[in-house]
Amino acid sequence: MSTLVLFYIILALLVGVAVGYFQYFFKVKNTPKYHIVLFALRTLSIFFLLLLLINPQLKIKETFNIKPKLSVVVDNSLSTSFFKEESNIEELMREFKSSNKLNGKFDLDFFSFGEEIQSADSLTFNDSHTNIHKAIKSINNLHKDEDGAIILISDGNQTIGEDYAYVNSKKTIYPVIIGDTTKYEDIKIGQLNVNKYSYINNKFPVEALIQYDGEKPVNVVYSIFKSGRKIFSKPLNLSKENNSITVTANLSSDKEGVHYYSASVSKLPGEKNVKNNTKNFSVEVIDEQAKVLILTSIMHPDLGAFTKAIESNKQRSVTVSNITKFKGSFEEYQFVIAYQPNIYFKPFFDERKSNFLIVTGSKTDWNFINTLELGITKSYINQSEDYNATYNSNYLTFIQKDIGFNDFPPLKDKFGAVSAKDHQSLLFQKLQGFTTDEPILATLEKGEQKFGVLLGEGIWKWRAASYLRETSFQEFDAFVGNLVQFLSSNKKRKRLDVKIENLYLANETIDISALYLDSNFKFDSRASIQIAIENTITKEKKIFPFSLSNSSFKVEVDGLAPGDYSYLVSVEGQTVKKSGRFKVADFQIEEQFSNANTEKLTQLATKTEGSTFFSHEQNNLINQLVDDKKYFTVQKSVEKERGLIHWKWLLFVIVGLLTVEWFLRKYYGKI
Structure with a gap:
């Protein structure tokens, strides 16, 4: 309490005494004895009332202990039940929760994880994927400002996500290995590469990576089945030194439609896990290939981005041609991209009335486009401007999800106002942080005709940005594919x-x-x-x-x-x-693994300065954690100000004093 507050309290007491004295003793000749009681009541009530206004505070120092955090993270995926480790994990959890030594030193919390991490309220062991990297990162982010460690209970077999052996973790990780650690002979199809589409009366490749884990040489047979009938077979020789081989089969596509296949490698004698010996795949056989033409008058990286995105769907092939050198008929192509058109494109627009996409940019001749009566015009000046894109969730022409358009780099086009009729905008222009109602990507339909307009060059940057975001071109290529599929289709629109x-x-x-x-x-x-x-x-x-x-x-x-x-x-x-x-x-x-990944879990523990343990060594783990000097309780003190008085009770006392004083004055006839 400060000296100033103490002065105010003393002053309040003096004011209370002065008021009481003035009322009951000042210029009073004959002072009855009950005036002393009334004086005391008035003095206290005035003093308490002023004390309530002063509200003195006391500074109190509170001291508390902060234990280091120990996060127990449990693998809740199907592989745990596949290895029949459910009871072992539940026993481990009970041991950690009931350990007085562990709870005395650490503040424990429990999590389970599969594809996502969550609180371990109950364990189901039915998650279809395992992402150890994400689980470790999540714990580090959750307790980033707290000291502690992580106990990871897992078989170490990850099915999705980044390699967890290289995760950056500020917390030491102690893996507890579950599952079968015995090395068994195992052969499996590690990877199967096949295109989703093929063309009738063509051949399509099926590439399989066969992997062997064992000591002695083995002979197996790799086969492909369709409707239970073997259509491909090849004997393979593998050994400890030559433990993987890639086999390519060229299969015929002689009938239109969706066809289902099964690729398998024969079982080894005594092989424990045979579920990874087989993989299924499907191929859709189509009657013809769509031909796409990109017409341009300039060289630009966008041409390559469009080509790769469109040809990612094997139904389509792309031809890039300079408009001044094009020989042939435009009608040979199901779809045409007119890249930054100028007056040289006039023959194309005279002949072609639909199934095309116009892409504009800094080299586009808008005077020419404005004369085409396509339903879209632009009042422009010869100055370029960067336009960001904003996704229109109300776009109804075809289904296209948001792939992060709002975060993509800007496209460049000539500055000016766009006017469009009978159009649907998939993406709006965003200029200097403000979203406009003018399109940056729109589809237009005029009777039986339909075409699209992309107002800006630089879409190659979008493809690169999508790759950085998704670590794959798939999302961007699917977006371009959807646009091409809609614009190139002559079929009647489906409801x-x-x-x-x-x-x-x-x-x-x-x-x-x-x-x-x-x-x-x-x-x-x-x-x-x-x-x-x-x-x-x-x-x-x-x-x-x-x-x-x-x-x-x-x-x-x-x-x-x-x-x-x-x-x-x-x-x-x-x-x-x-x-x-x-x-x-x-x-x-989750059932494709024959044993726990001890090597990778050990690598993770070494990288984070931890140690690996098996499920029956929980006491050793507890003792090591308890004895480790780098984990210690931190004592912190916080200085807080607390009110010296409880205002509700003091207000009640003030009302009581004034009430008693009033009754006494009434009793003695002073009122």
């Missing part, structure tokens, strides 16, 4: 469009999306859509309703057993329907 894959893996979440348009081809958010899925063998049928998500309908389907399925998507009260087939393959990625 119901369903996006579903041909092949899924067991225990994989099946994401299905649908776009429904009313009779005026406007998105109808009021529609009630459902999908009926039936197993073609058991005839078991399940119905799932779609839910509205932005400008499309979506449903997630879980728990389908391996097998062949047919589906029917229908709209309540409408005759619009969409049917098809897909397959759920009997493949569990």
Whole structure:
């Protein structure tokens, strides 16, 4: 308490005494004895009232102890149950929770992880993926300002994510190895590379990486089956030194449609895990290849970005030609990209009325485009401007998710105002931080004609940015593919469009999306859509309703057993329907490992200055953690100010004093 506050308290007492004296003793000749009581009551009430206003504070120093954090992170994936380690893990958890030595030194918290990390309230051991790297990073971010360590209970077999052996962890990690650590002879298909599409009467390659883990030489047979019939076979010789081999099979595609295959390698004598000996795949055979032409008058990196993105779908081939050197017919191509057109493009626009994409930029002749009567014009000046893109979630023409458009680098185009008719904007222009209603990417439809306009050069930067974001070109290439597919199609627009894959893996979440348009081809958010899925063998049928998500309908389907399925998507009260087939393959990625990855867990422990332990060595782990001097309790003190008085009680006392004084004055006739 400061000297000034103490002075105010003394002053308040003196003021209370002065007020009481003035009222009951000043210029009073005959002072009755009860005036002393009234004087005391008035003095105290005035003093307490002023004390309430002063509200004196006392500084109190609080001291508390902070224990180091110990995070116990448990592998909750299917591989744990595959190795039959559920009871061992539950016993480990009980040991850690009940250990007085451990809880006396550390502040424990418990987490489980598969693809994501969460609080370990209950363990199910049914997660279909393991991401150890993400779990370690999450714990480090959660307790980034606290000292401590991590106990990682896992078999060390990761199925997705970055290599956890190289994770940057400020906390020491102590892996507890579960699963079978015995080395068994094992042969597996490590990787299978195959295109999703092929063309009728062509051959398509199937590339398989066969891996062997063992000491002695073995002879096996690699085979590919279709509908139970062997269509390819090759004997292989592997050994400890020659433990992997790549086999390429060229299969014929003689019938249009979706075809399912199974690749397998024969079982070794006494092999423990044979589930990794087989992998399923599908190939869609199409009748013809779509030809795409890119017409340009300049050289630009965008041409390569478009080519690679379009040709990532093997249904399409791209030809790049300078407009002044083009020989042939434009009608040979199903789709044309007119890159930064000028007056030399006039023959193309005179002949071609639809199925094209215009890409503009700093070299574009907008005077020429404005004369084409395409429904889009621009009032411009000869000065370039950078335009960022903003995703339009209300775009209804075809289904296209946001792949991070808002974060992509800007495109360059001539500065000016854009005017467009009968268009749908997938992306709006964002200029100097403000989103406008002018398009940067739009599709236009005029009767039977449809085409698109991309207002800006530099899309190669988008492809690079997408790769940095996703570590893959797949998202960007799929976006370009969707745009090309819509603009190149001459088919009548469908009112119901369903996006579903041909092949899924067991225990994989099946994401299905649908776009429904009313009779005026406007998105109808009021529609009630459902999908009926039936197993073609058991005839078991399940119905799932779609839910509205932005400008499309979506449903997630879980728990389908391996097998062949047919589906029917229908709209309540409408005759619009969409049917098809897909397959759920009997493949569990978490069951592809024959033993725990002891080497990688040991590498992780060494990198973070920890130690590895087996599941029966929990007492050694506890003792090492307790005895380690680098983990210690930190004592901290915090100085806080607390009120010297409790204002509610003091207010109650003041009211009581004034009330007693009033009754005494009333009793003695002073009122």
